[in-house]
Amino acid sequence: MTEAGSLKTLPLDALWRARTSKFGDFAGYDMPLQFEGLIPEHNWTRAHAGLFDVSHMGPSFFALPKGHGLEGEAAHGKIAALIERLVPADIQGLKPGQVRYTMITNEEGGVLDDLMIARPAEAGAAGDLYVVVNAGCKHQDWALIEAATTGEADLVRADDRCLLALQGPSAHRVAAEVIDPALAEMNFMTVKRFAAFGRITVTRSGYTGEDGYEILVRAETAKDLAEALLAHPEVKPVGLGARDSLRLEAGLCLYGHDLDPATSPIEADLAWTIQKRRREARDFPGAKRILREYELGPARKRVGIRPNDRAPAREGVEIMKDGKTIGIVTSGGFSPTLNGPISMGYVEAAHAEPGHVVDLMIRGVPRPATVTPLPFVPHRYVRKK
Amino acid sequence: MTTRYTKDHEWVRLDGDIATVGITQYAAEQLGDVVYAELPEPGRSFKQGDDMAVVESAKTASDVYAPVSGEIVEVNAEIKNENWQIINDGPEADGWFVKLKLADKTELDALMDEAAYADYVKGL
Numbered sequence: 001m002t003e004a005g006s007l008k009t010l011p012l013d014a015l016w017r018a019r020t021s022k023f024g025d026f027a028g029y030d031m032p033l034q035f036e037g038l039i040p041e042h043n044w045t046r047a048h049a050g051l052f053d054v055s056h057m058g059p060s061f062f063a064l065p066k067g068h069g070l071e072g073e074a075a076h077g078k079i080a081a082l083i084e085r086l087v088p089a090d091i092q093g094l095k096p097g098q099v100r101y102t103m104i105t106n107e108e109g110g111v112l113d114d115l116m117i118a119r120p121a122e123a124g125a126a127g128d129l130y131v132v133v134n135a136g137c138k139h140q141d142w143a144l145i146e147a148a149t150t151g152e153a154d155l156v157r158a159d160d161r162c163l164l165a166l167q168g169p170s171a172h173r174v175a176a177e178v179i180d181p182a183l184a185e186m187n188f189m190t191v192k193r194f195a196a197f198g199r200i201t202v203t204r205s206g207y208t209g210e211d212g213y214e215i216l217v218r219a220e221t222a223k224d225l226a227e228a229l230l231a232h233p234e235v236k237p238v239g240l241g242a243r244d245s246l247r248l249e250a251g252l253c254l255y256g257h258d259l260d261p262a263t264s265p266i267e268a269d270l271a272w273t274i275q276k277r278r279r280e281a282r283d284f285p286g287a288k289r290i291l292r293e294y295e296l297g298p299a300r301k302r303v304g305i306r307p308n309d310r311a312p313a314r315e316g317v318e319i320m321k322d323g324k325t326i327g328i329v330t331s332g333g334f335s336p337t338l339n340g341p342i343s344m345g346y347v348e349a350a351h352a353e354p355g356h357v358v359d360l361m362i363r364g365v366p367r368p369a370t371v372t373p374l375p376f377v378p379h380r381y382v383r384k385k
Numbered sequence: 386m387t388t389r390y391t392k393d394h395e396w397v398r399l400d401g402d403i404a405t406v407g408i409t410q411y412a413a414e415q416l417g418d419v420v421y422a423e424l425p426e427p428g429r430s431f432k433q434g435d436d437m438a439v440v441e442s443a444k445t446a447s448d449v450y451a452p453v454s455g456e457i458v459e460v461n462a463e464i465k466n467e468n469w470q471i472i473n474d475g476p477e478a479d480g481w482f483v484k485l486k487l488a489d490k491t492e493l494d495a496l497m498d499e500a501a502y503a504d505y506v507k508g509l
């Protein structure tokens with residue numbers, strides 16, 4: 001039945017198909033969208049643990065050339081300074097094993113992609129960074145990184161491997177039982193390599209608002225890992241459909257929808273991703289606009305919006321106040337956790353205060369809605385001392 | 386009573402000159418759990434193919450088109466009262482959307498019968 005056409009298939013395609021998943025094109029990949037249903041999969045992830053195949057994404061290693069002769073902080077400082085040409089986060093300041101969420105910005109201060117950058121924990125990997133970018137942007141991002149650092153560092157793609165996300169309150173227990181007890185001891189937003197299922201790179205991170213892990217595993221051993229995880233009674237496979245409702249409840253941005261080349265990190269309420277050292281150095285692409293907005297406030301801001309009735313307001317719905325357009329919905333749908341519609345969008349700064357009542361133009365009819373703090377559902381990340 | 390089907394997965398069942406309209410089992414399964422539906426007000430008239438109602442799941446919003454022309458004489462009160470579950474439980478029975486006073490019986494001829502619709506769905 002499935003016409004893959006020119007779509008790329010996942011290394012674990014057969015495993016997911018055997019579980020009667022619905023598939024669909026996402027960023028050129030034939031991806032599992034749904035297994036038993038969006039709502040049950042969503043709720044299972046919030047209550048237990050969901051296993052997501054996100055191998056369409058762009059994991060990569062960005063490293064100083066072989067024989068660079070540097071060690072420890074000197075090696076890290078050098079590779080970090082190179083990637084900082086493209087992103088506004090303090091990468092030099094990462095401790096071994098630390099992961100940071102950041103963005104590739106353009107000269108106009110807009111966002112070209114959002115991504116994760118990790119400094120490996122292992123001393124032998126000094127001078128490496130683990131960089132994970134979005135599926136739809138990976139070719140652009142890797143070309144940008146290479147062009148900005150030609151001859152100074154090497155970018156090695158790892159998107160021939162599998163990237164599996166295990167998310168939910170049971171994830172730590174499952175990971176400890178199936179992979180290695182040490183996974184349960186990791187802090188959120190840290191990275192570690194393990195000699196299990198071949199050799200895996202694990203970050204304690206995710207995009208659901210839950211605790212969990214993202215695991216980079218070689219395609220040859222990925223099936224064993226996925227099957228071992230799925231055999232655990234706390235784990236069910238979850239598709240991209242529920243991943244979207246989970247990240248929306250968690251107030252997290254989806255690139256190409258909530259973030260784009262015209263939108264600044266400050267408008268997107270992501271000022272926290274630009275650390276003090278970079279703000280003071282003013283040395284990243286788009287710093288002029290981004291720091292002006294940081295200091296004076298942006299003209300428009302990303303906010304949460306809850307429709308006052310039951311009608312979902314999806315991407316593209318106009319946001320009005322007193323008959324005037326003041327913004328637009330960039331993500332929206334149904335929240336299984338809140339059992340009602342939720343949206344995220346951009347509004348003029350004067351209307352961005354929580355509690356502000358606005359109108360959503362749904363099929364030509366204005367419907368009242370309330371500006372709401374993000375996230376809609378509290379994050380449950382595990383941060384140890 | 387004859388039931389006819391559209392390519393957009395509506396069904397229409399004729400009883401005298403009153404046509405009951407809903408979405409098919411296939412459409413309901415494709416949608417998944419319905420989280421919202423919007424029905425037209427009684428008294429409104431639609432031409433065949435007009436946007437008549439909206440049904441939304443967690444995944445997507447779908448338009449429901451008028452499978453035949455006519456005037457709305459009744460809407461499903463359960464759906465109006467936000468009991469969306471009735472659509473998933475029995476899309477071709479208790480989960481009907483509206484009843485239309487049929488304007489032109491011959492419009493039904495262009496729609497599929499049960500066997501033709503079953504073949505059509507098989508090919509999707």
